[in-house]
Amino acid sequence: MAEIWFLVVPILILCLLLVRVIVSKKKKNSRGKLPPGSMGWPYLGETLQLYSQNPNVFFTSKQKRYGEIFKTRILGYPCVMLxxxxxxxxxxxTHAHMFKPTYPRSKEKLIGPSALFFHQGDYHSHIRKLVQSSFYPETIRKLIPDIEHIALSSLQSWANMPIVSTYQEMKKFAFDVGILAIFGHLESSYKEILKHNYNIVDKGYNSFPMSLPGTSYHKALMARKQLKTIVSEIICERREKRALQTDFLGHLLNFKNEKGRVLTQEQIADNIIGVLFAAQDTTASCLTWILKYLHDDQKLLEAVKAEQKAIYEENSREKKPLTWRQTRNMPLTHKVIVESLRMASIISFTFREAVVDVEYKGYLIPKGWKVMPLFRNIHHNPKYFSNPEVFDPSRFEVNPKPNTFMPFGSGVHACPGNELAKLQILIFLHHLVSNFRYVFHAR
Incomplete structure (x- = not known):
């Protein structure tokens, strides 16, 4: 009799497990099916494929195979791509409340958990307002003389260089403008040490997140600690001086919520480092692509030169500074910028996470899954932009269809510093095409 029970009990347990699996599947099917796609290897998913090729090729091939919504697994996380x-x-x-902003933990560590990007609700709303107030047109127009000075200094430093690494030089320019917007006129010693450590963090940001000594990611983590220390020193000095300043740091230091609470030093440091990330890399990339596209179309380059030369002459050949009105009256140059943003799609996608089970067009997006709207795929879809692989600024003589052009994201988490980015690009291009000739070599 005992031998029979030894056989019966395992069979009963197996039957119960099978019933549970069947019920679970039926329950899941009743809520909707998962999008098509491959989840790849256990845990790793398709991370190695993504990191071993151009991400744009990876996402485009997936879209061609599975359609405009598909699933995968990246860095250990199940994801839905849109x-x-x-x-x-x-x-x-429209349903932003169902999706919270999120990044891979590895990237969040490098920027800082209190940064604007990773939050929603009251905290996000407060910080976003502080960023916006720092980069309102009324505020950034006062920065034009200083941005001009930075642009001219950058260009003059190129004069004795036979070959210029465009992207690296643009990063230096964008970093200096970012420092100006965040700290105002910062001591050069602080600026250099911030730049040194930021460059290490930047190099490790998109590396494989392996925190072993000697790896780019580990070096980036160590440099991130140094950045926090330096920013904390600057904060302490500013608090001691008690000077009322209207730069981004000033807005952070002066903030009090309705309960009288101020921001902690860690919150301030994380948001400063976050804004530096947002301010530098995308602007530098955009400027680099603009130079490439203009070089490839000499007729367009000459037209941009003519537009900028008219302003150059109006200002008595740079004896007078650029004005806010003039930067608002560069229509062709502006179209070149937005077409470059579309073509390059520097921000190719953004990260969200479903906070509840969500059904979209018959597909289930389970709670906890990462969700990634793919901006580049939308920007290069011939349904929305004819001949999408052709650089054509004239396409922006009419406004694109709603939600088809999102170079700075969309919704409450759209980039609040986009006006500053456009302003510094316009200023730089004005002085470059008015005073210099260049030959662009792709590497």
Whole structure:
């Protein structure tokens, strides 16, 4: 009799497990099916494929195979990719409350957990308002003389260089403008040590997140600690001086919520480092692509030169500074910028996480899954932009269809510093095409 029970009990347990699996599957099916796609290897998923090729090729090949919504697993996280304007609007605008902003933990560590990007609700709203007030047109127009000075200094430093590494030089320019907007006129010693450590963090940001001594990611973590220390020193000095300043740090230091609470030093440091990230890399990339596209179209380059030369002559050949009005009256140059943003799609996607089970067009997006609207795939879809692989600024003589052009994101988490980015690009291009000739060599 005992021998029979030894056989019966395992069979009963197996039957119960099978019933549970069947019920679970039926329950899941009743809520909707998962999007098509491959989850790849256990845990790793398709991370190695993503990191071993151009990410744009990876996402585009997936879209061609599975359609405008598909699943995968990246860096250990199950993800749903969305490549249509309607889906992007659904996640970022109309149903944004169902998706919280999120980044891979490895990247969050390098920027700082209190940074604006990773939050929603009251804290996000307060910090976003502080960023916006620091970069309002009324505020940044006062920075024009200083941005001009930085642009001219950058260009003059190129004069004795036979070959210029464009992207690296643009990063230096964008970093200096970012420092200006955040700290105002910062001591050069602080600026240099911030730049040194930031460059290490930047180098490790998109590396494989392996925190072993000697790896780029580990070096970036160590440099991030140094950045926090330096920023904390600057904060302490500013607090001792008690000077009322209108730069971004000043707005952070002067903030009090409705309960009288101020921001902690860690919150301030994380948001400063976050804004530096946002201010430097995308602007530098955009400027680099603009120079490449202009070099490839000499007729367009000459037209941009003519537009800028008229302003150059109006200002008595740079004896007078640029004005805010003049930067608002560069229509062709502005179209070149927005077409470059579309073509390059520097921010190719953004990260969100479903906070509840969400159904979209018959597919289930489970709670806890990462969700990534793919901006580049939308920007390069021939349904929305004819001949999308051709650089054509004239396409922006008419406004694009809603939600098809999102170079700075969309919704409450759209980049609040986009006006400053455009302003510094316009100023730099004005002085470059008015005073210099260049030959662009791709590497």
């Amino acid at each position: 490549a249509s304007p309607e889906a992007a609007r659904f996640v970022l605008v």
